[in-house]
Amino acid sequence: MGANVSQLEREIGTDLFPPNEHYFGLVNFGNTCYSNSVLQALYFCKPFREKVLEYKAKNKRPKETLLSCLADLFYSIATQKKKVGSIAPKKFITRLRKEKEEFDNYMQQDAHEFLNFLINHINEIILAERNAGPVNSNNNGNNSHGKSGAGGASGGTSAVHLPGSKSNSSHSNSTTNSTNSNSNSNSNSTTTNGNSSNSTGSLNGTTSVLDGSGILTATTTPILPTTNGANSEPTWVHEIFQGILTSETRCLNCETVSSKDENFFDLQVDVDQNTSITHCLRCFSNTETLCSDNKFKCDNCCSYQEAQKRMRVKKLPMILALHLKRFKYMEQFNRHIKVSHRVVFPLELRLFNTSDDAVNPDRLYDLTAVVIHCGSGPNRGHYISIVKSHGLWLLFDDDMVDKIEASTIEDFYGLTSDIHKSSETGYILFYQSRDCA
Numbered sequence: 001m002g003a004n005v006s007q008l009e010r011e012i013g014t015d016l017f018p019p020n021e022h023y024f025g026l027v028n029f030g031n032t033c034y035s036n037s038v039l040q041a042l043y044f045c046k047p048f049r050e051k052v053l054e055y056k057a058k059n060k061r062p063k064e065t066l067l068s069c070l071a072d073l074f075y076s077i078a079t080q081k082k083k084v085g086s087i088a089p090k091k092f093i094t095r096l097r098k099e100k101e102e103f104d105n106y107m108q109q110d111a112h113e114f115l116n117f118l119i120n121h122i123n124e125i126i127l128a129e130r131n132a133g134p135v136n137s138n139n140n141g142n143n144s145h146g147k148s149g150a151g152g153a154s155g156g157t158s159a160v161h162l163p164g165s166k167s168n169s170s171h172s173n174s175t176t177n178s179t180n181s182n183s184n185s186n187s188n189s190t191t192t193n194g195n196s197s198n199s200t201g202s203l204n205g206t207t208s209v210l211d212g213s214g215i216l217t218a219t220t221t222p223i224l225p226t227t228n229g230a231n232s233e234p235t236w237v238h239e240i241f242q243g244i245l246t247s248e249t250r251c252l253n254c255e256t257v258s259s260k261d262e263n264f265f266d267l268q269v270d271v272d273q274n275t276s277i278t279h280c281l282r283c284f285s286n287t288e289t290l291c292s293d294n295k296f297k298c299d300n301c302c303s304y305q306e307a308q309k310r311m312r313v314k315k316l317p318m319i320l321a322l323h324l325k326r327f328k329y330m331e332q333f334n335r336h337i338k339v340s341h342r343v344v345f346p347l348e349l350r351l352f353n354t355s356d357d358a359v360n361p362d363r364l365y366d367l368t369a370v371v372i373h374c375g376s377g378p379n380r381g382h383y384i385s386i387v388k389s390h391g392l393w394l395l396f397d398d399d400m401v402d403k404i405e406a407s408t409i410e411d412f413y414g415l416t417s418d419i420h421k422s423s424e425t426g427y428i429l430f431y432q433s434r435d436c437a
């Protein structure tokens with residue numbers, strides 16, 4: 001360990017070591033690499049780190065929450081005397097295990113589920129503290145769907161009215177294909193479900209159903225409903241991660257176009273062999289025809305009609321988190337299989353699937369961090385992350401930190417053949433808008 005640490009400093013060079021920066025690995029507490037990899041990625045998302053440290057500075061003696069534990073951890077890393085080393089995120093993991101039953105064990109977890117939970121949960125804490133109310137995230141029903149696989153069935157039960165979003169109440173993410181409305185036709189609609197961790201059950205239910213349908217191209221992560229007017233002011237979590245998708249539906253009978261906005265914290269895209277993330281995003285926004293069981297209820301025609309629908313990005317977030325859906329439910333195996341398709345993710349990214357009225361369509365993004373899944377399946381394997389810091393690329397593998405060359409990144413694109421073989425592949429990409437750097 002010690003040898004490795006000093007080696008990193010030597011490799012970077014004492015003169016070139018970024019001032020006030022610390023590269024600390026995180027000790028693994030029994031399959032907690034899913035958490036370690038995501039925490040490192042988030043630590044190196046500059047706006048996020050700054051806000052968490054600001055929270056720490058403003059809340060000297062907070063009630064212990066997952067956010068206060070995260071703030072303590074970030075603060076501890078940021079104030080280390082040594083420049084490199086490792087640290088044990090014990091308090092954070094203990095709190096996480098208390099906070100969410102699904103994480104209260106020593107099994108491998110899905111890093112995206114964890115990210116989704118963490119972002120939503122932190123947002124809830126901020127909202128609750130803003131209202132000086134109790135943090136009741138455990139019993140408000142928003143976290144109860146993660147593993148139930150009932151996301152589809154429960155989809156329409158809570159209408160979400162987010163700031164900036166129009167009526168979502170009919171927008172259930174029913175996966176049963178039986179309600180004959182546009183709401184069940186596209187996985188994008190899961191956004192507005194209002195169950196903060198609904199889509200996080202991706203390994204166990206919700207997404208598997210969606211994948212199995214063969215229709216769906218992508219999902220967005222649902223965002224918490226804001227429960228009252230006082231909460232409608234965006235939090236810093238919203239400011240950093242939230243973007244807006246707009247879905248436009250054109251009735252093929254009367255040609256009326258109706259559009260609806262939905263907020264998202266990350267975009268979940270399907271992966272195809274030998275493609276790029278730009279291609280995946282284009283597919284995400286492909287026009288889809290709603291027909292037969294999926295007809296659209298046109299308000300103008302007052303009846304169900306065939307329609308064309310597409311989802312495009314209307315507001316580009318400061319940090320764009322992209323989840324590559326690499327764990328696919330395969331009916332013939334009756335389980336999730338990892339798809340190691342080669343998907344190129346560039347260091348610079350511009351979105352092309354923006355709406356005509358997009359607020360900031362030209363945002364240029366820089367790749368900041370990648371959570372990488374190593375292994376052959378969702379329930380085994382390992383997570384690591386690579387991050388960019390002051391022009392350097394670093395690889396965090398639990399308590400180990402190594403400097404890597406930027407050219408190494410392409411090793412994590414995926415495989416061009418034998419896609420079910422074990423592989424080390426980009427799983428969650430974090431792109432930071434250049435205008436906030």
Ligand SMILES: [Zn+2]
Pocket residue numbers: 251252253254255256298299300301302305
């Ligand atoms: Zn119509």
